[in-house]
Amino acid sequence: MRSDPASSDAPARGRYRFREYRVTTAPDSLALPVFAAVCITGEEHDCGATSGTFHEPDELTRWIAGHCAATGHELYEQTTHTVLCAEPRAWQ
Template sequence: MPDSPNAGAPVRNAARGRHRFREYHVTTIPDPPLALPSIEAVCVTGEERDCGATSGTLHTPDDVTRWIAEHCAQSGHELYEQTVRALVRAEPGAWQ
């Protein structure tokens, strides 16, 4: 089926409206009294598939770095994905 010659033309009789969006500003701050951050590293070295070795959940960057160093020394793998999860508290701001 050939393309219509008016394929790029604006649609007529379309509903028109003006939408205004406001932003709600929120500041997030770490909430250390509640929980330690969770840090995990996964080895993603590999050509056909990732190695997949994981550090499990650790709580300090030094622990993750140590795990990566040990895995690298044992396997020679050099590429890792690191995920950090931490609780934050939202402090609502004003509507703008």
């Protein structure tokens, strides 16, 4: 005689299938990426100096080099923002 799974302490077994939604993304050719950095050098607290935003990574590198030369600070957190276009596909 089989036991009733609802009344037993054993976990129920079953197959679960999850649908997956597929999306393709690509950078928007009309939008420029944005680069920025924050100086995180410091023992008690971070320096906190911010670069502002740049559209070229070389401009950000120049800002970091200048801040490093003026202060000797060596640690920076960089953020990059890019506008993406999503092309949805069918559920699978």
